[in-house]
Amino acid sequence: xxxxxxxxxxxxxxxxxxxxxxxxxxxxxxxxxxxxxxxxxxxxxxxxxxxxxxxxxxxxxxxxxxxxxxxxxxxxxxxxxxxxxxxxxxxxxxxxxxxxxxxxxxxxx
Amino acid sequence: xxxxxxxxxxxxxxxxxxxxxxxxxxxxxxxxxxxxxxxxxxxxxxxxxxxxxxxxxxxxxxxxxxxxxxxxxxxxxxxxxxxxxxxxxxxxxxxxxxxxxxxxxxxxxxxxxxxxxxxxxxxxxxxxxxxxxxxxxxxxxxxx
Numbered sequence: 001x002x003x004x005x006x007x008x009x010x011x012x013x014x015x016x017x018x019x020x021x022x023x024x025x026x027x028x029x030x031x032x033x034x035x036x037x038x039x040x041x042x043x044x045x046x047x048x049x050x051x052x053x054x055x056x057x058x059x060x061x062x063x064x065x066x067x068x069x070x071x072x073x074x075x076x077x078x079x080x081x082x083x084x085x086x087x088x089x090x091x092x093x094x095x096x097x098x099x100x101x102x103x104x105x106x107x108x109x
Numbered sequence: 110x111x112x113x114x115x116x117x118x119x120x121x122x123x124x125x126x127x128x129x130x131x132x133x134x135x136x137x138x139x140x141x142x143x144x145x146x147x148x149x150x151x152x153x154x155x156x157x158x159x160x161x162x163x164x165x166x167x168x169x170x171x172x173x174x175x176x177x178x179x180x181x182x183x184x185x186x187x188x189x190x191x192x193x194x195x196x197x198x199x200x201x202x203x204x205x206x207x208x209x210x211x212x213x214x215x216x217x218x219x220x221x222x223x224x225x226x227x228x229x230x231x232x233x234x235x236x237x238x239x240x241x242x243x244x245x246x247x248x249x250x251x252x253x
Binding site for chain 2: 019021022023052054055056058059083087090091
């Protein structure tokens with residue numbers, strides 16, 4: 001997994017690519033928890049380059065969301081590939097996370 | 110004829126990508142549809158992750174043996190020498206209860222028709238996962 005941090009008109013965007021699994025999710029957790037500590041909001045996560053996610057990756061995002069909720073932070077997901085979206089839907093997390101097709105859609109929400 | 114392949118990996122998360130790759134290849138050889146292949150890849154990854162987390166409690170210096178058998182069904186046997194699982198206590202969290210963890214077992218159970226620990230194994234665990242051929246796999250066969 002590769003993590004790239006970008007700034008989109010003042011909004012922090014974490015762009016992920018590759019596989020998010022038990023091996024790589026601690027690095028992702030570190031980045032998300034850093035954002036929680038800094039009370040970043042909104043925070044966008046760009047999934048367009050993600051090829052795989054397992055339960056440890058999902059757990060990391062749930063933990064990140066719960067952390068952000070403590071200060072009213074907004075966590076928005078963009079560009080989730082179809083197969084990964086199916087996993088989010090199965091886990092009923094499509095109703096928990098804010099999910100948008102593009103960064104522009106998320107900016108305009 | 111039953112065809113088989115065996116892979117042994119260290120009990121370290123960095124080797125899970127190897128397991129996923131081999132699982133996907135075996136599913137392709139079996140003739141599984143793309144959706145099924147992705148599901149078994151995730152399910153076997155989750156089962157091996159559980160071995161690392163629960164059977165070996167994060168000890169990365171142990172071994173996990175994964176055996177694939179291809180015949181009418183797609184069968185995966187995962188063996189370790191760690192702490193014995195208590196099958197009766199293995200259940201995922203309710204999908205309505207949103208919190209970190211507890212999803213892996215759901216991914217395994219939705220993919221495989223059989224999820225059974227071999228109680229004959231004296232030390233460690235032997236998990237047998239069997240996925241019977243499904244209609245979507247037959248569709249793929251007909252298309253080719």
